[in-house]
Amino acid sequence: MSDNGNSTTCLICDTANTPNEALCKECSAPLALVQDSQSLDGEPQMVSILGDSNAGKTVYLGFLLDMLSQRANGFEAVPRGAYSVDLQQIVISHMSYRMFPPKTPVETDEWNWAYYQISRGGKKPKWIDLVMPDVAGEAIAAEVASPSTFRIIQNLLHKSSGLLLLVDAALAANGSAQPDFFALKMMSYLDSMFVTKRGQKINMPIAVVLTKADYCPECFDNPRRFAEANLNRLWNMAASRFARVEYFASSVVGSLAYATAGGDDVVTPVPLHTALRGVMEPFEWMVGQL
Amino acid sequence: MDGGATVIAASGNEVVQLDRGIYASDRSPMGVGYRLIASSAGITAEEKRAIVRCAPSQGNLCEDGPDATGLASFPLSSGRQAVLLSRHAGIEATARGGYNVLTHVLVLDQDDFALIGWDPFVVAQLTLAQLGDEIPTNSVARLEPLPLACPLDDVSTPLKTPDVSLIKPFITALAALLERTRTLITGVAAAPDVLRWLVQATPAALRQGLSLSYGMKYTRARQFDLVLADPSPTEIKRVASDGDLNVLDWHASVQMPNASYQAWLQFVQTSCKEGCFHEAAQLANEITTECSADSLARVTQIVADLEHVPTAERELLSDLTLEHLGHAASIGVPRRLLDELKTAIADRRTQLDEIEAAEREAAEQAAADQAVESPSTSQTPLDCL
Numbered sequence: 181m182s183d184n185g186n187s188t189t190c191l192i193c194d195t196a197n198t199p200n201e202a203l204c205k206e207c208s209a210p211l212a213l214v215q216d217s218q219s220l221d222g223e224p225q226m227v228s229i230l231g232d233s234n235a236g237k238t239v240y241l242g243f244l245l246d247m248l249s250q251r252a253n254g255f256e257a258v259p260r261g262a263y264s265v266d267l268q269q270i271v272i273s274h275m276s277y278r279m280f281p282p283k284t285p286v287e288t289d290e291w292n293w294a295y296y297q298i299s300r301g302g303k304k305p306k307w308i309d310l311v312m313p314d315v316a317g318e319a320i321a322a323e324v325a326s327p328s329t330f331r332i333i334q335n336l337l338h339k340s341s342g343l344l345l346l347v348d349a350a351l352a353a354n355g356s357a358q359p360d361f362f363a364l365k366m367m368s369y370l371d372s373m374f375v376t377k378r379g380q381k382i383n384m385p386i387a388v389v390l391t392k393a394d395y396c397p398e399c400f401d402n403p404r405r406f407a408e409a410n411l412n413r414l415w416n417m418a419a420s421r422f423a424r425v426e427y428f429a430s431s432v433v434g435s436l437a438y439a440t441a442g443g444d445d446v447v448t449p450v451p452l453h454t455a456l457r458g459v460m461e462p463f464e465w466m467v468g469q470l
Numbered sequence: 471m472d473g474g475a476t477v478i479a480a481s482g483n484e485v486v487q488l489d490r491g492i493y494a495s496d497r498s499p500m501g502v503g504y505r506l507i508a509s510s511a512g513i514t515a516e517e518k519r520a521i522v523r524c525a526p527s528q529g530n531l532c533e534d535g536p537d538a539t540g541l542a543s544f545p546l547s548s549g550r551q552a553v554l555l556s557r558h559a560g561i562e563a564t565a566r567g568g569y570n571v572l573t574h575v576l577v578l579d580q581d582d583f584a585l586i587g588w589d590p591f592v593v594a595q596l597t598l599a600q601l602g603d604e605i606p607t608n609s610v611a612r613l614e615p616l617p618l619a620c621p622l623d624d625v626s627t628p629l630k631t632p633d634v635s636l637i638k639p640f641i642t643a644l645a646a647l648l649e650r651t652r653t654l655i656t657g658v659a660a661a662p663d664v665l666r667w668l669v670q671a672t673p674a675a676l677r678q679g680l681s682l683s684y685g686m687k688y689t690r691a692r693q694f695d696l697v698l699a700d701p702s703p704t705e706i707k708r709v710a711s712d713g714d715l716n717v718l719d720w721h722a723s724v725q726m727p728n729a730s731y732q733a734w735l736q737f738v739q740t741s742c743k744e745g746c747f748h749e750a751a752q753l754a755n756e757i758t759t760e761c762s763a764d765s766l767a768r769v770t771q772i773v774a775d776l777e778h779v780p781t782a783e784r785e786l787l788s789d790l791t792l793e794h795l796g797h798a799a800s801i802g803v804p805r806r807l808l809d810e811l812k813t814a815i816a817d818r819r820t821q822l823d824e825i826e827a828a829e830r831e832a833a834e835q836a837a838a839d840q841a842v843e844s845p846s847t848s849q850t851p852l853d854c855l
Contacts (some may be wrong), residue, residue: 202708202711282568286522326519
């Protein structure tokens with residue numbers, strides 16, 4: 181990374197930009213990330229949150245950041261730049277009004293980026309700088325289906341130190357194969373990105389977060405068993421090609437209602453209250469892997 | 471690639487085949503969210519990638535209401551042209567608020583686009599007349615190409631002349647378009663009309679390869695030559711930091727541009743002031759080749775001089791003959807105009823000859839009449855004795 185006064189090098193795609201630009205002209209990542217990381221000796225680490233559309237990425241990341249801001253589980257988290265707080269504000273504000281936050285647009289310059297300095301309490305706290313973007317699920321799906329559609333995702337994954345792969349456990353538990361196929365495609369995409377020798381496995385830590393697990397409580401009892409039973413394609417792929425994969429169950433909604441307008445076919449889910457469960461564990465594991 | 475084959479219909483009109491697709495948020499066994507839910511076979515993978523990057527998704531039309539629309543037209547790396555027609559179409563599939571942004575995607579060869587005068591509004595007009603509000607049902611993934619009958623004598627219906635109060639910003643925007651200076655115009659009330667005027671005032675040959683949009687929010691993915699949108703003040707500030715982009719406030723007082731295409735701009739401006747914008751649009755549609763600033767200056771000069779011919783005297787006719795008819799024009803509009811000028815000058819000369827002949831005859835008659843009258847009145851004093 182560099183900001184030598186004449187140009188600012190994007191943290192994600194390494195494109196040189198003019199100093200007064202707000203977003204990278206190539207990938208639309210905020211150049212504030214570069215400015216906010218000036219004091220570091222190296223680049224901040226990146227943890228990417230991936231998942232299909234409607235898997236719960238925005239809600240999960242928003243609650244995670246909010247819990248970190250409130251020093252949950254002994255973590256201390258400091259946002260670098262006011263923009264880092266946007267996502268958690270959007271999520272918490274909407275949920276407090278019993279609404280899910282709006283869908284993340286596919287347009288890359290509308291994604292929310294969070295840059296936090298995080299440490300775990302202790303005698304010698306170790307600080308980690310983490311960048312966590314909230315990426316649109318459709319963009320991920322489009323990139324996986326046709327690589328180079330959204331190069332920013334390629335670049336993000338190349339630079340990521342770890343991944344949180346969110347999978348809709350409720351859909352999977354109901355018998356839908358869609359979450360399993362998406363996860364398999366995602367893992368295949370990662371496999372093709374990180375070339376390894378035959379017999380070697382990819383070392384990037386991947387936390388598979390089984391979201392909406394309140395629909396299927398057995399997921400909390402044994403997430404690995406749940407994944408093996410309901411997401412078998414993912415399970416097999418992960419076992420074959422990845423060295424560090426762990427499974428977690430997560431849920432944020434305590435109870436859900438469904439609303440319709442008179443004469444309308446559309447059914448709107450309404451989160452009546454939140455009951456966070458399993459939000460911190462995947463992150464704690466990830467931090468331990470970095 | 472299937473798309474873009476042109477056939478001649480039995481009626482004699484040309485029929486262009488458009489490849490098409492539909493980009494929207496849909497819930498189906500194959501997935502949920504914004505994607506190309508259906509397309510015809512002729513759209514290549516690379517074209518699909520470009521379309522997915524540019525098509526508007528959640529909340530990306532400028533207006534919030536159910537009647538919001540948007541249009542984008544841009545060249546693809548394959549050489550073909552994509553035209554996107556977007557509108558709000560019911561509630562978004564995951565019901566997380568907001569409308570479903572439905573986009574009809576049309577892809578056509580540049581040759582076929584040329585038949586339609588490189589005017590995306592004509593594509594939109596002809597397409598929507600056929601498709602209407604059609605949305606595929608039952609997860610139809612494959613669409614047939616769309617045949618559009620193209621009545622060449624009516625490919626573009628000119629709009630009414632821009633209001634006098636809009637002429638200055640209109641000419642400024644037109645100058646930017648002709649120079650291909652990337653411009654974002656904000657504060658335009660009737661964006662479709664304004665963009666259509668700008669397209670129609672641009673000589674057809676210069677429309678080739680043009681990228682433009684209205685009604686869609688400005689994003690890096692939609693970095694077109696001309697964008698009509700209304701970003702928030704914060705967004706404008708951020709966008710303005712992009713050194714390559716010119717931001718023009720439609721309602722701000724602007725100085726008339728000093729641009730390369732000055733003569734053409736002057737011609738359009740005069741046409742607008744005189745209430746005959748349709749004539750400028752007609753001429754612009756005809757200019758399909760030879761489109762340098764100098765050639766356009768020459769064309770506008772010939773048009774202006776043509777207007778003087780019906781009342782010109784011989785001296786002016788000689789000057790015009792020397793100035794224009796001494797140069798050879800090969801093809802296209804200059805050739806047609808010079809032929810018209812030549813005919814007009816010849817007709818005017820004939821007219822002047824007839825006038826002079828009539829005047830001479832009248833003078834001779836008057837002289838003869840005078841001579842007949844004069845013997846009875848001109849007696850000598852000797853005769854009187």
